[in-house]
Amino acid sequence: MATTIMLALTSVVTMPSRGAEVKFGYVTSIYSDDKNIPLKQPEGVACDGKSLLLIADTGNGRLLRYIFKNGLLEAKTVEIKSPKLFYPIKTEINSKGEIYILDRKQRKIVRLSSEGEFRGYLNPAGIPPPAAFVPRSFTIDKNDNIYILDILSQRVLILDSGEKYVKQIRFPRQYGFFSDIAVDLKGTVLLLDGVNAVIFSAAINSAAFSPLTESLKQYARFPGSLTTDDRGRIYVVDRNGGSVMILGQDGAFVERQSGFGWKEGRLNYPGQICINVKGEIFVADTRNDRVQIFTLVE
Amino acid sequence: MKSLGVNIKYATLFTICMVFSLVVVKPAFPEGKFKLRPGAKGRVCLKCHENFKKILSRRYVHPLIKRGECTGCHVPHTSSNKNLLTLRSTKLCQSCHKEVLPEKARSTHGSVVEGNCNKCHDPHGSNNKGILLKSGSELCFACHQDLNDSVGNLRFKHKSLEQGKGCLNCHNPHASVKSDNLLRSEVPTLCKKCHETNKLTFKTTHMNYPVASSDCTACHNPHGSNKRGMIFDVAHADIVSKRCTTCHQKAPSLETKQPPSQLCRECHKTMANQTFTKNRVHWPLVDSESCLHCHGPHATKEQKLLKGPQLQVCGECHADTVELQEASKKNPDNETLCQPVKTGNCTTCHSPHAGDNVLLVNEASISFDLCARCHQWETHSTHPIGEKVRDIRDKNLSVTCLSCHLACGTGNNPSMLTFSSTYELCIQCHVERRR
Numbered sequence: 001m002a003t004t005i006m007l008a009l010t011s012v013v014t015m016p017s018r019g020a021e022v023k024f025g026y027v028t029s030i031y032s033d034d035k036n037i038p039l040k041q042p043e044g045v046a047c048d049g050k051s052l053l054l055i056a057d058t059g060n061g062r063l064l065r066y067i068f069k070n071g072l073l074e075a076k077t078v079e080i081k082s083p084k085l086f087y088p089i090k091t092e093i094n095s096k097g098e099i100y101i102l103d104r105k106q107r108k109i110v111r112l113s114s115e116g117e118f119r120g121y122l123n124p125a126g127i128p129p130p131a132a133f134v135p136r137s138f139t140i141d142k143n144d145n146i147y148i149l150d151i152l153s154q155r156v157l158i159l160d161s162g163e164k165y166v167k168q169i170r171f172p173r174q175y176g177f178f179s180d181i182a183v184d185l186k187g188t189v190l191l192l193d194g195v196n197a198v199i200f201s202a203a204i205n206s207a208a209f210s211p212l213t214e215s216l217k218q219y220a221r222f223p224g225s226l227t228t229d230d231r232g233r234i235y236v237v238d239r240n241g242g243s244v245m246i247l248g249q250d251g252a253f254v255e256r257q258s259g260f261g262w263k264e265g266r267l268n269y270p271g272q273i274c275i276n277v278k279g280e281i282f283v284a285d286t287r288n289d290r291v292q293i294f295t296l297v298e
Numbered sequence: 299m300k301s302l303g304v305n306i307k308y309a310t311l312f313t314i315c316m317v318f319s320l321v322v323v324k325p326a327f328p329e330g331k332f333k334l335r336p337g338a339k340g341r342v343c344l345k346c347h348e349n350f351k352k353i354l355s356r357r358y359v360h361p362l363i364k365r366g367e368c369t370g371c372h373v374p375h376t377s378s379n380k381n382l383l384t385l386r387s388t389k390l391c392q393s394c395h396k397e398v399l400p401e402k403a404r405s406t407h408g409s410v411v412e413g414n415c416n417k418c419h420d421p422h423g424s425n426n427k428g429i430l431l432k433s434g435s436e437l438c439f440a441c442h443q444d445l446n447d448s449v450g451n452l453r454f455k456h457k458s459l460e461q462g463k464g465c466l467n468c469h470n471p472h473a474s475v476k477s478d479n480l481l482r483s484e485v486p487t488l489c490k491k492c493h494e495t496n497k498l499t500f501k502t503t504h505m506n507y508p509v510a511s512s513d514c515t516a517c518h519n520p521h522g523s524n525k526r527g528m529i530f531d532v533a534h535a536d537i538v539s540k541r542c543t544t545c546h547q548k549a550p551s552l553e554t555k556q557p558p559s560q561l562c563r564e565c566h567k568t569m570a571n572q573t574f575t576k577n578r579v580h581w582p583l584v585d586s587e588s589c590l591h592c593h594g595p596h597a598t599k600e601q602k603l604l605k606g607p608q609l610q611v612c613g614e615c616h617a618d619t620v621e622l623q624e625a626s627k628k629n630p631d632n633e634t635l636c637q638p639v640k641t642g643n644c645t646t647c648h649s650p651h652a653g654d655n656v657l658l659v660n661e662a663s664i665s666f667d668l669c670a671r672c673h674q675w676e677t678h679s680t681h682p683i684g685e686k687v688r689d690i691r692d693k694n695l696s697v698t699c700l701s702c703h704l705a706c707g708t709g710n711n712p713s714m715l716t717f718s719s720t721y722e723l724c725i726q727c728h729v730e731r732r733r
Contacts, residue, residue, distance in 0.1 A: 031694050038694045041656050059656075087577045105577045107584060134584045151585035152559065177582060177615060195615045221618040240618055260716075262691035262701075263726070269656065286656060289694035 022233075022246055024257040024281060024294040026265040030055070031290050033064050033077045038289060043089040043271035045284045045291055048097065053282060055291050056088035056101060056272070063088060063101065063116065068280065068293065080116035090137060090225075090272050094144040094161070107134055109148070122146070126165040127157055137225075141183040149181040149191070156181065156189060156202075169202050172209045184228040184249065192226045192236065199226070199234065199251055213251035220245050220256075229275045229296075237283070242267040244283065262288060332374055340366015343374075350422065359423035371421070388413030391421070403473035405480050409441075410472045417441070418471065435464030445521065455522035458492070468520070489514045503527070505542050506549040517596045530597035537596050545595070558595075559588035569651065576652035582615070583651055592650065609642030612650075623707040631712030637672065639707050639714075647705060664705065665698030675699055690727050 032038045037060070044056025051069040063080035066073060080099075087105040094100070097114030100122065109122035127133070134152035141147070144161035154171040169189065171178065176195025183189050187204030190212065197220050201212040216223065220238035223245070227235050232249030242260030244267075247253055258267050271284035279296035334342060344350055354363065362370035371390060372382045379386050385393060391413065392399065398410055409417045418437060419429050426433045432440060439446035449455060458467040468488060469480045476483045486495075494500060495510035514520070517537060519530045529537065536544040545561055547553045554561055563570040573579060582591040589595075592611050593603045604611050613620035623639050626632050638646035647668055649660040661667030666685060669675055675683060682697060689695040699705070702723055703714045710718070717723040725732045 104579075107579070136581055151581065154586055179581075222616070262689060262695065288692050290692065
C-alpha cells in the first residue's frame with residue numbers, strides 16, 4: 001500500500017568523475033512484491049518506455065510486473081510464473097508488450113504473452129547451419145527484430161518480428177568473451193566483450209564487427225551488460241566494480257556512476273540495465289537482492 | 299742559392315724529427331678525460347685493486363678491462379652509483395649492449411629487462427665463455443631450481459638438456475624475437491631441427507597422423523617426463539593408449555568427430571549430467587570451444603588436464619579478480635588471508651563447470667555454508683551475525699561474512715575488508731560514530 005515513493009526524494013548518487021555531463025539521481029529501490037516476498041538475486045530488468053517495468057527475479061524463478069509512472073511506483077505487482085520458466089536472467093519487451101526471457105538453466109529464450117502466458121520457446125525459422133544455437137544474450141530493436149548472441153556458432157543471429165531469419169553477423173576474429181548485445185536507435189549492433197572490456201559495433205548494413213572502443217579496463221573491472229538510450233549513449237554495467245559506465249555513441253568514455261556497496265544508490269554485482277525515453281534507469285542490483293531506479297540528471 | 303739549399307735541408311731534418319717524436323715517443327700529455335699520468339691507464343687502479351690481476355688472468359675478460367679502460371664503467375673519484383659506476387648498475391650494461399633486448403622481442407628474460415646482468419655474468423671476467431658465472435644449464439638452474447628439481451627426477455629427460463649448450467640449445471638467454479618462452483624459434487620448427495618428421499618411426503609413433511606441423515608441446519613435455527615419449531605426466535587416457543580415433547577421424551585426417559561441445563560429453567557423461575542440469579552453467583562451457591577453454595585435450599602438466607595452474611586458467615578471463623588477490627597476498631596486513639586465496643585455489647569455493655548459485659559458488663549461502671567450512675563465524679566477533687540479523691543498509695540482506703569481507707581479496711585493504719580500515723568499515727552502518 002505504502003510503496004509509492006515520491007520522486008522528490010531524488011538525490012544525486014555519483015562517484016568522483018571527470019568532466020561530468022550526466023549523472024544518476026537515485027529515485028527508489030524495489031525490495032519485494034506486493035505480498036512482501038523479497039526479491040532474490042534479480043538479474044534482469046526491462047522497461048517499455050511508458051510505465052511498464054518487468055523484473056526477472058532470478059533466484060525466485062519468476063517475473064514481476066510493476067507500474068512506474070510519474071516517478072511513482074504503484075503498489076500492485078503481478079507475479080508471472082510458468083512451469084517452463086526456471087532461471088530468468090534477462091528479459092525484453094517488444095512493442096506489442098510481448099515478453100521474451102533468457103532462461104539460463106535451459107539456455108533458451110522463452111516467449112510469453114503480454115499477460116504472461118507461456119507461448120513457447122524462440123524457435124527461429126531458416127537459420128543457416130548449424131540449426132542449434134546457444135543464446136548468451138539477446139535484444140529486441142524498435143521494429144521488434146530480435147538479435148541473438150549465439151556463442152555456440154560465434155555469430156549474431158538477426159530475426160524479424162515473426163522470428164524468421166534475416167541475417168547473421170560473425171563474431172570478430174579477436175575477442176575475449178561476449179557477454180551482452182544491444183542495438184541503438186540507428187540499428188547499430190553493439191557487442192560487449194566482458195573479458196577485454198571492449199565494445200564492438202556493426203552498423204545497420206554492415207556484415208562485420210569492428211572495435212568501437214579500446215579496452216575500458218581503466219574504468220570497469222568486469223563489464224557484464226550494456227544498453228543504449230534514445231540519444232545513442234551507451235551504458236555499460238560493471239559487475240565486479242558495481243558501477244555503470246556511460247559512453248558517447250562514438251564509444252568515448254563520458255562518466256562512471258554509482259559504485260560498489262550496499263547502501264541505496266550503490267550496486268553489488270549488477271545485472272541487466274534498462275533506460276526508457278523519460279531517462280528513467282532501472283538496474284538489477286543482483287547481490288543486493290533489489291532493483292534500483294535512477295533518473296538521468298544532465 | 300746555397301743558403302736556401304741549407305735551409306731546406308734543416309727544415310726537412312726538423313720535420314722528420316718532429317714526426318718521429320710524435321709517432322715513436324709517447325706524448326707527455328695527460329690521458330683521457332680523467333687526465334691520468336702518462337701510462338697510468340689500467341695500471342693505477344690495479345695498484346690498489348690487486349685482486350683484479352687474478353681476474354685478468356681468467357680465460358674470458360671484458361674487452362674494456364683488457365684494454366685497461368676501467369673508466370668505461372667506473373668513475374675514479376665520486377659517483378652517485380654503487381661501486382663508483384658511471385650509471386646505475388641496471389642501466390649500465392645496456393648503454394653499450396643494446397642488442398640484447400631487441401625492440402620487437404616476443405619474449406624477454408626477466409633479469410635482462412630488469413638490468414640484472416650480473417645474475418648471469420661477471421662484469422670483469424670469467425673462465426666461462428660470455429663471462430658467465432657458471433657454464434651451461436648449471437647457470438640457468440641456479441635460479442630455475444624448481445625446473446632442475448623436477449627434471450632431475452624424471453625417467454625420460456630431453457637429451458638436449460644434457461648435451462651441447464644445455465638449456466641454450468632451445469632457449470635464447472636474453473630475448474627471442476621469434477617465439478614465446480625465449481625459444482630460439484617457434485614450435486614445431488625448433489623441434490624439427492633435431493627430430494626428423496619424415497622418418498618412418500616418427501610417422502608410426504604418431505599413428506600416421508600428419509602432426510609434423512602441429513604444436514609438439516600439446517602432448518610432449520619439452521624438458522622430460524615420467525611417461526615414455528616425454529608425454530606430459532597428466533595425459534588423456536586415450537593418448538596414452540594411442541586410441542586417437544576415440545575423438546579424431548581416421549588418419550590422415552586430424553578432424554575431430556564432433557565439435558568439442560559434443561565430443562567430450564560422449565565419454566564424460568557423469569560430469570555432463572551433473573553440469574547441464576544446474577541453474578548456471580559456466581558460459582564458456584557451452585560455446586564453440588567448450589571444455590577446451592580450460593582443459594588440454596591431449597596432455598598437460600596440471601591435474602585434470604588443466605591448461606595451466608588453476609589461477610592462471612581462471613585469470614585468463616577473471617584477471618581483475620586475480621589482480622586483487624595478488625595485491626591481497628602482498629599486503630602485510632593480511633596475515634590471516636583466506637587459504638584458497640593464498641594458494642590460488644579458486645575451486646575451493648567456486649564450481650568451475652556449473653552451479654545453482656550466483657558466482658558459481660558451490661554452497662547456497664556463501665557465508666553460512668561456504669565460509670563456515672573453514673571459519674567458525676559464530677565465534678568470530680561479538681558483532682551480531684547470522685541469517686536473522688538484518689543488514690541496516692539493505693533490508694533484504696542478513697549480516698554475513700561478506701557484509702565486511704570480500705572472499706576473493708580486496709587489494710590493499712587489511713584482513714580482506716571491503717574498506718580501507720576498520721573505522722571506515724564500521725561507520726558504514728554506525729554512522730553516528732563518524733568522526
